[in-house]
Amino acid sequence: MTGKESVTNKPTGQTLGEYLANVRTSKQLSLREVEEAAGGIVSNAYLSQLEHGRINKPSPNILHSLAQVYGVPYETLMEKAGYIAASTSDQTASRRHGRVATFAKDNLTNEEEEALLEYLAFLRSKKGKRSP
Amino acid sequence: MTGKESVTNKPTGQTLGEYLANVRTSKQLSLREVEEAAGGIVSNAYLSQLEHGRINKPSPNILHSLAQVYGVPYETLMEKAGYIAASTSDQTASRRHGRVATFAKDNLTNEEEEALLEYLAFLRSKKGKRSP
DNA sequence: GCAGCTTGCTTGAGAAACTTAGCGGCGAGC
DNA sequence: GCTCGCCGCTAAGTTTCTCAAGCAAGCTGC
Numbered sequence: 001m002t003g004k005e006s007v008t009n010k011p012t013g014q015t016l017g018e019y020l021a022n023v024r025t026s027k028q029l030s031l032r033e034v035e036e037a038a039g040g041i042v043s044n045a046y047l048s049q050l051e052h053g054r055i056n057k058p059s060p061n062i063l064h065s066l067a068q069v070y071g072v073p074y075e076t077l078m079e080k081a082g083y084i085a086a087s088t089s090d091q092t093a094s095r096r097h098g099r100v101a102t103f104a105k106d107n108l109t110n111e112e113e114e115a116l117l118e119y120l121a122f123l124r125s126k127k128g129k130r131s132p
Numbered sequence: 133m134t135g136k137e138s139v140t141n142k143p144t145g146q147t148l149g150e151y152l153a154n155v156r157t158s159k160q161l162s163l164r165e166v167e168e169a170a171g172g173i174v175s176n177a178y179l180s181q182l183e184h185g186r187i188n189k190p191s192p193n194i195l196h197s198l199a200q201v202y203g204v205p206y207e208t209l210m211e212k213a214g215y216i217a218a219s220t221s222d223q224t225a226s227r228r229h230g231r232v233a234t235f236a237k238d239n240l241t242n243e244e245e246e247a248l249l250e251y252l253a254f255l256r257s258k259k260g261k262r263s264p
Numbered sequence: 265g266c267a268g269c270t271t272g273c274t275t276g277a278g279a280a281a282c283t284t285a286g287c288g289g290c291g292a293g294c
Numbered sequence: 295g296c297t298c299g300c301c302g303c304t305a306a307g308t309t310t311c312t313c314a315a316g317c318a319a320g321c322t323g324c
Contacts, residue, residue, distance in 0.1 A: 030272055046311055048274055055310065059281090060193045062311085162301065178282055180303055187281070191310095194282090 016080040017053040023070045024051070038065040057081055148190075148212040153183040155202045170197040189213060 014022070024034060031044035042050075042062055049055055063081060067074040078084050146154070156166060156179075163176035174182075174194055181187050182194075195213060199206040210216050 031274095032272075043312055044272090045274075045313080049311085052274085057310080059191045059310075061191050163303090164300080175283055176301095177284080177303075181282085184303085189281085191281075 014080070015053055016058075016077065017051045019076075019080055020047075020066065020070075021051040023072060027070065034066075034069055037069045041065040057083075146212070147185055148209065149183045149185040151208075151212055152179075152198065152202075155204060156183070159202065166198075166201055169201045173197040189215075 024031075029037070031047050034047055035042055035044045042065060046055075046062075050058060058081060060078060060081075060083065063077040064074055067077050075084070156163075161169070163179050166179055167174055167176045174197060178187075178194075182190060190213060192210065192213075192215065195209040196206055198204075199209050207216070
């Protein structure tokens, strides 16, 4: 329509599809160009469906690629896709790690890790005991 | 050739499903517990299908959740799912390691920890030296 | 004028991924 | 005994995502 394209910062009111279409248009990219830039992770056909709101919850994987291509924050897309509640940009993603790295974290190769896991499974299958 | 596949089967030949089942069993988690720990991102039914090899390419999103829950490196899962070329032996895998948090200490009994350490020493004595 | 090629987007069919509901089995408590 | 709850699993359904084709508009040369 009118030659007015600017990335308006409407925090709410824009659906994911509208937002994606907006960003893409303002960057003057074609669907196929986006597909190319994303390394083929999103097909142009699928992107079209996305922009038309035909997809409710695209996988975060796809959204991440699009965020990279478009240069917009990943959290924004996740928010618009309904994965995280539209918070006031306080803490976006929970950054809790919480996994204890203990056993030989200095020098475990993949092979060793697998071998140890198998061995541990073997050990426990011999015992056959459940503690809790 | 190293005859180290004395435990169960070929170490790098583990499919994604076998690996996932192994890790889960080692941690003595039920399918539903994993579903819970992952915040409902993976359903227990789907996890069952995964472990039985009924799914070819689970989305990276799912794999990431599982990596966090299990405390295994995300790259390993991606590799086994065929997203990145499988490392032939250990050069690609060992290009950067250090976030290996496979064995949480609170899940290991003292006996198991000792046995694993012993077995790891045994493994390495067979293979020789591992350079940084 | 209008055939032929290219470019941008959409559509439909179909295959995978993924979920929900429910099954049979096994152990713990009444 | 017998019920209750959790285990792993599966069958059936829904949704995502891809491939191949199609439509409309713009640009060439004739």
